[in-house]
Amino acid sequence: MHRRLVRAASLITLSACAPAGAQPPATTPPPAVAAPAAQASAASSDTLSFDRPQYLSTYRRRANPPVLIRNATVMTATGQEIPNASILFRDGRIVLVGTGVQAPADAMVVDGTGKFVTPGIIDTHSHLGVYAAPGTQAESDGNEATNPVTAEVWAEHSIWPQDPQIPLAIAGGVTVMQVLPGSANLIGGRSATVRLVPARTVQEMKFPGAPYGLKMACGENPKRVYQNRGPSTRMGNMAGYRAAFIAAEQYRERWDKWLKDRKGDPPARDLRNETLAEVLRGNISVQNHCYRADEMAQMLDLAKEFGFKIRSFHHAVEAYKIADLLAANGTAASVWSDWGGFKMEAFDEILENAALLTQAGARAVIHTDDPNGIQRMNQDMAKAYFAGLRAGVALTRDQAIRWITANPAWVLGIDQWTGTLETGKMADVVLWSGDPFSVYSKAEKVWNEGWLVFDRLDPKHQYKTDFNIGQTAPGVGR
Amino acid sequence: MKTPLGRMGLLGLLVAGAAPARAQTIAITGGTVYPVSGPKISNATILIQDGRIAAVGVNVAVPAGATRVDATGKWITPGLIHANASSGLGVAGLNGQQEGGVQGEVNPSFNPAEGVDPAAFTIPIARTGGVTGALLVPGGPFLPGQIPAVNFSGDRVDDMIIRKNAALVLDMSDNSKGAGGGSRAGTMARIRRLFNDALEYSRRKPDYQKGSIQALSASAGELEALLPMLRGEAPLVVAANRRIDMENALRLKQEYKLRLVIYGAVEGWQMAKEIASAGVPVVIEPNRDIPSFDGLGARLDNGTLLREGGVEVIIAQGDPGGERNLRYAAGNAVRNGMSWDDALQAITANPASAFGLTDYGTLAPGKVANLVVWSGDPFEFSSAAERVYIKGRETSLWTRENELRDKYKKLPPQ
Numbered sequence: 001m002h003r004r005l006v007r008a009a010s011l012i013t014l015s016a017c018a019p020a021g022a023q024p025p026a027t028t029p030p031p032a033v034a035a036p037a038a039q040a041s042a043a044s045s046d047t048l049s050f051d052r053p054q055y056l057s058t059y060r061r062r063a064n065p066p067v068l069i070r071n072a073t074v075m076t077a078t079g080q081e082i083p084n085a086s087i088l089f090r091d092g093r094i095v096l097v098g099t100g101v102q103a104p105a106d107a108m109v110v111d112g113t114g115k116f117v118t119p120g121i122i123d124t125h126s127h128l129g130v131y132a133a134p135g136t137q138a139e140s141d142g143n144e145a146t147n148p149v150t151a152e153v154w155a156e157h158s159i160w161p162q163d164p165q166i167p168l169a170i171a172g173g174v175t176v177m178q179v180l181p182g183s184a185n186l187i188g189g190r191s192a193t194v195r196l197v198p199a200r201t202v203q204e205m206k207f208p209g210a211p212y213g214l215k216m217a218c219g220e221n222p223k224r225v226y227q228n229r230g231p232s233t234r235m236g237n238m239a240g241y242r243a244a245f246i247a248a249e250q251y252r253e254r255w256d257k258w259l260k261d262r263k264g265d266p267p268a269r270d271l272r273n274e275t276l277a278e279v280l281r282g283n284i285s286v287q288n289h290c291y292r293a294d295e296m297a298q299m300l301d302l303a304k305e306f307g308f309k310i311r312s313f314h315h316a317v318e319a320y321k322i323a324d325l326l327a328a329n330g331t332a333a334s335v336w337s338d339w340g341g342f343k344m345e346a347f348d349e350i351l352e353n354a355a356l357l358t359q360a361g362a363r364a365v366i367h368t369d370d371p372n373g374i375q376r377m378n379q380d381m382a383k384a385y386f387a388g389l390r391a392g393v394a395l396t397r398d399q400a401i402r403w404i405t406a407n408p409a410w411v412l413g414i415d416q417w418t419g420t421l422e423t424g425k426m427a428d429v430v431l432w433s434g435d436p437f438s439v440y441s442k443a444e445k446v447w448n449e450g451w452l453v454f455d456r457l458d459p460k461h462q463y464k465t466d467f468n469i470g471q472t473a474p475g476v477g478r
Numbered sequence: 479m480k481t482p483l484g485r486m487g488l489l490g491l492l493v494a495g496a497a498p499a500r501a502q503t504i505a506i507t508g509g510t511v512y513p514v515s516g517p518k519i520s521n522a523t524i525l526i527q528d529g530r531i532a533a534v535g536v537n538v539a540v541p542a543g544a545t546r547v548d549a550t551g552k553w554i555t556p557g558l559i560h561a562n563a564s565s566g567l568g569v570a571g572l573n574g575q576q577e578g579g580v581q582g583e584v585n586p587s588f589n590p591a592e593g594v595d596p597a598a599f600t601i602p603i604a605r606t607g608g609v610t611g612a613l614l615v616p617g618g619p620f621l622p623g624q625i626p627a628v629n630f631s632g633d634r635v636d637d638m639i640i641r642k643n644a645a646l647v648l649d650m651s652d653n654s655k656g657a658g659g660g661s662r663a664g665t666m667a668r669i670r671r672l673f674n675d676a677l678e679y680s681r682r683k684p685d686y687q688k689g690s691i692q693a694l695s696a697s698a699g700e701l702e703a704l705l706p707m708l709r710g711e712a713p714l715v716v717a718a719n720r721r722i723d724m725e726n727a728l729r730l731k732q733e734y735k736l737r738l739v740i741y742g743a744v745e746g747w748q749m750a751k752e753i754a755s756a757g758v759p760v761v762i763e764p765n766r767d768i769p770s771f772d773g774l775g776a777r778l779d780n781g782t783l784l785r786e787g788g789v790e791v792i793i794a795q796g797d798p799g800g801e802r803n804l805r806y807a808a809g810n811a812v813r814n815g816m817s818w819d820d821a822l823q824a825i826t827a828n829p830a831s832a833f834g835l836t837d838y839g840t841l842a843p844g845k846v847a848n849l850v851v852w853s854g855d856p857f858e859f860s861s862a863a864e865r866v867y868i869k870g871r872e873t874s875l876w877t878r879e880n881e882l883r884d885k886y887k888k889l890p891p892q
Contacts, residue, residue, distance in 0.1 A: 338799035382859040439809030
């Protein structure tokens with residue numbers, strides 16, 4: 001019974017990966033980064049499979065009237081917290097942030113008196129859709145735990161858009177998340193960066209132009225899952241990553257050679273190596289589940305051996321011990337505010353992890369890995385912020401807001417489009433009932449690229465997934 | 479120093495160090511006191527004598543020699559009581575280091591108290607969140623064991639124990655379907671058989687010893703362990719989330735005249751009036767809103783609706799961040815519509831009364847002096863517990879985490 005009431009820590013976690021390649025323009029969904037080749041658009045039957053569009057996003061921004069929020073405290077995540085300010089957005093883009101903004105005639109005007117505005121929250125680490133509620137074995141689709149290296153699987157092929165946890169996360173002000181495969185494997189597969197919007201298909205959620213991530217995992221999980229067949233040790237884990245990338249190097253070389261002149265038969269496609277080769281080309285970013293400081297240092301060396309970058313460590317409970325190393329490598333750390341102690345590699349958790357990372361000039365991110373936590377990411381931010389202040393770390397509120405907005409946008413390679421409130425950025429905007437650093441505040445309205453996807457005061461803007469429909473209790477209105 | 483006197487002197491020192499220090503007289507002055515037993519009192523003095531609350535009010539005379547603690551601008555509440563805790567059940571909370579459960583599904587005689595480690599790292603961490611007392615709930619399906627109530631302070635388990643058998647646990651959620659052969663109806667039948675056998679055993683002990691009684695469904699030891707609960711000396715804690723599970727729990731209460739506490743109660747809002755009229759306290763998690771087939775009706779304002787229906791609500795969020803976060807769970811209950819006073823009561827007086835911890839839970843005179851001096855609103859992230867008193871003594875808020883933080887505050891560490 002203890003287990004029933006107590007929310008168990010999600011012990012199977014993910015990790016992240018590497019560098020974001022060149023970004024396509026924001027407005028049109030670019031081809032997925034999957035295939036190595038360029039001549040992509042021709043979809044005739046004579047083309048090769050890898051030349052065709054690969055699982056494109058079909059997300060389209062909803063047309064909406066312009067919105068002006070006025071008299072609010074606007075936290076831009078660019079260094080400013082502007083009292084009595086306005087923000088105007090139109091056609092999915094932020095037009096103006098500041099004071100003295102006039103309402104266009106067709107604008108929906110929202111009084112923000114006593115309220116706060118922040119960028120939409122971004123979670124770098126989620127399993128919504130791949131470990132969907134109601135949590136049956138039938139929908140446990142997050143870990144392809146059949147081989148220590150499954151770079152060939154893509155999280156988006158598991159995501160269930162009707163997961164009832166999605167609207168709950170939207171109600172917490174989350175507009176974008178990275179959905180990752182689980183952490184059973186050394187290399188778990190591709191992540192997907194999706195918008196949290198009502199959708200019938202995952203394609204309708206995929207963030208156009210967002211690079212894929214590659215989930216990698218250090219430490220206890222892979223060596224526990226594969227203890228009988230190996231790897232069963234941390235050194236076995238390292239050997240496993242290295243073997244995979246050695247094979248991928250050869251694959252990449254074969255393909256790059258063939259792509260240069262396209263003479264003769266193309267090499268055979270191999271999905272596992274195709275993804276890893278994209279990591280080596282810098283087109284897929286490494287997202288690395290890794291708790292311990294010494295293991296993170298090993299992974300940074302692995303990345304150097306094969307010439308890629310690790311974009312973010314995830315869970316990174318001991319990141320504060322090597323904050324200088326992370327800052328020097330330009331690798332972010334996605335952390336919790338206070339989870340720890342539930343397993344050996346999480347033993348050295350401290351409340352000041354994000355604060356000490358920030359102090360050292362490293363890029364700190366608050367992430368969740370949890371369908372409950374994702375509903376209250378502002379609270380995790382606040383916990384970590386006040387813990388830092390109490391420990392004497394000089395932090396600003398803006399730096400803390402960046403932990404859940406601008407910094408995760410960078411980790412996902414979408415920071416040129418979202419994560420801050422600036423003219424020209426996408427209108428991913430949250431209106432809070434009060435200070436987001438307070439336990440009592442709630443996201444009141446959430447706009448996802450200008451689309452009002454949640455309004456706490458208006459049931460018309462509180463969507464239900466299909467799973468939620470028709471579950472009225474006998475004699476009780478819901 | 480080989481002289482007898484020298485050795486005696488040393489011995490004397492050791493004895494003095496080991497003897498329990500006499501509880502001080504302490505006066506905490508100037509703070510705003512939320513006694514829970516009554517309305518808040520501004521600029522109040524709390525007088526602690528012999529480990530108990532001697533007086534609370536604005537005109538309390540401070541005896542000469544009392545230790546004075548200035549709490550001007552601070553908020554003072556009773557120590558928080560976590561009704562679903564595991565801190566101390568193992569020196570660390572790691573997988574494989576826990577002591578909170580045993581194999582099998584019929585374990586009413588199991589009490590985790592003797593597995594409690596007063597040196598556990600998790601105990602001072604819980605105190606940093608103002609948690610001074612806890613119900614240590616055993617884990618496992620069906621009948622996992624008894625719940626000891628402890629203070630989160632003491633060098634030995636016996637110093638920590640408030641009540642060794644504060645309740646008996648019965649899990650009626652999806653967890654226990656197996657114990658009923660695959661159906662909730664089967665689980666109910668098995669419960670009744672066990673309860674009936676326990677009563678039969680109790681009535682016919684001599685026959686049992688002679689072997690002239692038909693076979694019972696559990697060993698004498700396990701049946702014996704059900705009796706305090708069946709006699710109403712300790713409540714039966716039932717984990718139940720679905721409405722039908724709660725209805726079944728209320729049915730058991732009526733049939734066996736039990737004291738009942740419901741844990742979970744995800745769909746409790748659908749039957750608040752029935753729960754209230756049965757006088758059953760309910761332990762909820764205010765942040766629980768994800769639907770599962772064990773509770774499709776999960777919603778954030780469950781606690782609020784239960785309160786409105788007149789139910790005595792206890793808040794106990796399971797939280798991977800630790801039991802220190804109990805106060806934030808109460809804050810979230812307020813965020814979800816509960817009154818601030820109700821939320822404070824739900825983590826102090828209500829758990830104390832539900833589990834018969836009559837000397838705890840409020841700051842009324844005579845109660846054990848478990849209290850917390852907060853820098854501000856205890857439910858807010860911006861506030862911290864500055865002083866935590868258990869049985870009238872100030873406890874340490876220094877944690878292993880603090881030591882790690884200080885070691886790595888400057889890199890590389892010195």
